[in-house]
Amino acid sequence: MDDHAEIERELLRGNVPLLILATLRDGPMHGYAIAKEINRRTGNSLRFKQGSLYPVLTTLENNGHLAGDWTFTGNGRPRKEYSLTPLGRIHLAERLSIWEKFCAAVQFVIQPSH
Amino acid sequence: MGEYQPSAIAERAIGEYADRVIHQWVGRLSYSERQAILDEVRDHLFELMAEAVESGVSEDEALATTLTEFGDPVDFAQGYLEGRGVKYPDTKVKRFLTSSFVRAYLYFIVPGIVCVNLFQAMALDRRLDWILPATVALTILGPLVAGFITGWSIEDRFLRCVRQAVFLTTFVSLVSGLLLWPKIEGLVLAATMIGLWLPLGCLAAAGGAYLRQTYAWKLRKERSQRRVEEEAAETRPDRHFVSAIREAL
Numbered sequence: 001m002d003d004h005a006e007i008e009r010e011l012l013r014g015n016v017p018l019l020i021l022a023t024l025r026d027g028p029m030h031g032y033a034i035a036k037e038i039n040r041r042t043g044n045s046l047r048f049k050q051g052s053l054y055p056v057l058t059t060l061e062n063n064g065h066l067a068g069d070w071t072f073t074g075n076g077r078p079r080k081e082y083s084l085t086p087l088g089r090i091h092l093a094e095r096l097s098i099w100e101k102f103c104a105a106v107q108f109v110i111q112p113s114h
Numbered sequence: 115m116g117e118y119q120p121s122a123i124a125e126r127a128i129g130e131y132a133d134r135v136i137h138q139w140v141g142r143l144s145y146s147e148r149q150a151i152l153d154e155v156r157d158h159l160f161e162l163m164a165e166a167v168e169s170g171v172s173e174d175e176a177l178a179t180t181l182t183e184f185g186d187p188v189d190f191a192q193g194y195l196e197g198r199g200v201k202y203p204d205t206k207v208k209r210f211l212t213s214s215f216v217r218a219y220l221y222f223i224v225p226g227i228v229c230v231n232l233f234q235a236m237a238l239d240r241r242l243d244w245i246l247p248a249t250v251a252l253t254i255l256g257p258l259v260a261g262f263i264t265g266w267s268i269e270d271r272f273l274r275c276v277r278q279a280v281f282l283t284t285f286v287s288l289v290s291g292l293l294l295w296p297k298i299e300g301l302v303l304a305a306t307m308i309g310l311w312l313p314l315g316c317l318a319a320a321g322g323a324y325l326r327q328t329y330a331w332k333l334r335k336e337r338s339q340r341r342v343e344e345e346a347a348e349t350r351p352d353r354h355f356v357s358a359i360r361e362a363l
Binding site: 030031032035036049050051052054055056058059073075077078079080 | 119147150151153154155156157158160161162165183184185189190193194195196197198
C-alpha cells in the first residue's frame with residue numbers, strides 16, 4: 001500500500017501545476033476550493049497532501065500564470081483567490097498539449113505489441 | 115460553511131501548527147511572504163475543519179482529520195521551501211545558526227556589548243564628559259531598539275517574542291554583568307540591565323510584534339486593493355499588448 005501511495009505521489013508531483021491550472025479554467029478559486037475541486041473531479045482517487053498545492057500556487061503566481069487577490073471571508077479571515085491570467089491560459093494550453101503527447105507516447109509503449 | 119466558528123482549542127491547535135511552520139521559515143522567507151502563506155494556510159485549515167464538523171464528527175476528530183489531510187507542518191514547510199527553490203539547511207548546526215533564537219540573540223547582544231564597553235570606558239576615564247550621557251542614552255535606547263527589532267522582524271506571535279526577549283535579556287545581563295566584571299561594577303551593571311533591559315526589552319519586543327502584525331496586514335490589503343483598481347482600469351490583455359508595444363519600440 002505504501003509503495004502504491006509512493007508511486008502515485010511520484011506521478012503526481014510534476015503534474016500539480018497542470019491540475020491547478022485546469023481547475024482554475026472554470027473561474028477564480030482559493031486554495032481550499034482548488035483542493036476540493038480536484039478531489040471532486042477525481043472522485044478522491046488522487047491522494048495528495050493539500051498543503052502541497054501552496055508552493056505550486058506561489059510559483060505559478062510568481063511566473064505570472066496566476067493572479068492572486070486578497071478578499072475576506074464572512075468570518076473576517078483573509079483569503080487569497082487565484083485566477084488564470086492570459087499568460088496562464090497559454091501556459092495551460094502548452095502543458096495540456098505536452099501532457100496529451102506524453103500520455104499517447106506512454107500508451108504506445110505499454111500496450112501489448114501486435 | 116462560513117458559519118462555523120472554531121473553538122479556542124481549535125484556534126490554538128491551528129496557531130501551534132502555524133508556529134511550527136514559521137519556525138522552519140524564519141530567515142529563509144521574507145516576513146511578508148511567511149504571513150501571506152500562513153493566512154492562506156489558516157483559512158484552508160479552518161475550511162477543512164468546517165467541512166469535517168458539518169459531516170457530523172466531533173471537533174477533536176475534525177482537527178485530527180484536518181491536520182492529516184493538510185500534511186505534517188515540517189513536511190509542508192520544507193516542501194514549500196523546496197518548491198520555491200530555497201535551500202534548507204541540512205544539518206542541525208546550520209539550522210541552529212540560522213534559527214530565530216540566534217538571530218534574536220545577535221540583535222540583543224550587539225547593543226549590549228556597546229553599552230558594556232561604554233560603561234567600562236566611563237569607569238576607566240571619568241574625565242570624558244560625553245561618556246555618561248551616551249551610556250545612559252544607550253542603556254535606555256539599547257533594549258528599546260533591540261527589543262523592537264526582535265519583535266518586528268523575528269516572530270509573528272508576540273507572546274513568543276516576549277518570552278524570547280525575557281530569556282535573551284536575562285542572559286545578556288548575567289553574562290555581561292557577572293563574567294565581564296566580577297566586582298561591584300559588574301553587579302551594579304547586571305542589576306541595571308535586569309531592572310531596565312528586561313522590562314524595556316520585553317515591552318519593545320511586544321510592541322514591535324504587535325505593530326508588525328497590525329500594520330503588515332493593512333499595508334498588504336491596501337496594496338491588493340490598489341492592484342485590483344489598476345487591473346480594473348486596464349484589462350490584462352491590453353496591458354500585455356501595451357508592454358509588447360513598449361518592448362518593440
